[in-house]
Amino acid sequence: MNEKQQGFTLIELIIVIIILGLLAATALPRFIDVTDDAREASVEGVAGGFAAAVGLVRSQWEVDGRIKNNAGANTTTVAYDKVTVGVDGDVGYPTNDGTSSSLVSAMQQQDCKDVFDLILQSAPVNTVDASQVVQSRYYVQISGAGTSAPQCIYYLTNSLDTNNTANLPSTGTPDGSATDGFSYFPATGQVTVF
Numbered sequence: 006m007n008e009k010q011q012g013f014t015l016i017e018l019i020i021v022i023i024i025l026g027l028l029a030a031t032a033l034p035r036f037i038d039v040t041d042d043a044r045e046a047s048v049e050g051v052a053g054g055f056a057a058a059v060g061l062v063r064s065q066w067e068v069d070g071r072i073k074n075n076a077g078a079n080t081t082t083v084a085y086d087k088v089t090v091g092v093d094g095d096v097g098y099p100t101n102d103g104t105s106s107s108l109v110s111a112m113q114q115q116d117c118k119d120v121f122d123l124i125l126q127s128a129p130v131n132t133v134d135a136s137q138v139v140q141s142r143y144y145v146q147i148s149g150a151g152t153s154a155p156q157c158i159y160y161l162t163n164s165l166d167t168n169n170t171a172n173l174p175s176t177g178t179p180d181g182s183a184t185d186g187f188s189y190f191p192a193t194g195q196v197t198v199f
Contacts, residue, residue, distance in 0.1 A: 117157035
């Protein structure tokens with residue numbers, strides 16, 4: 006009754022390999038999408054915090070009595086969490102750091118960065134400089150600067166081709182597919198994830 010165990014047969018090994026292959030074929034696509042899902046969830050989290058902060062700044066403007074030009078000609082500021090934030094005195098949404106005209110139509114690229122840094126607690130590292138994009142989490146652009154409806158664009162740098170800074174978005178217009186980020190419309194307070 007002492008029979009020697011001889012191991013697996015060739016047929017048994019082939020069956021095991023086939024089963025493992027089928028498991029890998031069904032599970033692998035799910036793991037590939039995990040990185041994209043995590044990147045999108047990260048953007049949605051930051052955009053959600055940003056949108057909430059925009060609402061809080063506007064609420065402070067409302068509580069202050071819809072003030073206008075309290076810091077000089079065309080400059081309105083509110084105190085938000087012990088930080089001075091410039092808001093457009095007509096609509097109450099954040100536009101800059103309050104050291105210059107806070108009208109929506111006066112917004113420039115640096116103002117979009119300032120809003121991001123001021124209203125978010127522990128804001129992710131961001132830049133307006135294409136040469137610094139590799140060291141940053143967000144690349145900040147503006148579309149329609151100097152118009153009545155500018156749009157601040159916050160690109161997640163992980164979704165950009167940072168190996169070639171010539172390929173970075175220069176117009177501030179999201180393409181809707183290849184990049185992840187969110188936009189902010191200071192004329193309406195709308196925050197949109199793309």
